[in-house]
Amino acid sequence: MKIKEVRNGSLYRAGDEIVRVRGQLNSSSVSCSRSHSNKLVAVKAGSLSIASSDEVENYLNQVDTP
Numbered sequence: 001m002k003i004k005e006v007r008n009g010s011l012y013r014a015g016d017e018i019v020r021v022r023g024q025l026n027s028s029s030v031s032c033s034r035s036h037s038n039k040l041v042a043v044k045a046g047s048l049s050i051a052s053s054d055e056v057e058n059y060l061n062q063v064d065t066p
Contacts, residue, residue, distance in 0.1 A: 003045040006030055011056050012048040018059045019043060035062055 006012070008021055012032075019032035022040060030048070031040045051059070 001045055001048045001050075003028060003030070006045050006048060011051040011059055013051050013055065014043045014048055018051050018055050019048075021048075035059065 001012070003024065006021055006024075008023055011018055011020055014032065017034060019034055019041070022031045022033055025031050025042055028046070029042050029044055032043045033040055
């Protein structure tokens, strides 16, 4: 996915997990949080794909765990 297509706050698939995009880091990477976590990780925009509606539903139904 191109960096210009990525929207802050949206859910994407990055490899085998669902992440929420928080912001752009540079011309090719974005900062993301994993599963209701405040810890940010850098992800290449090219490795993101839009999460399916089932994946979004599962993400939203997850219980916060420490």
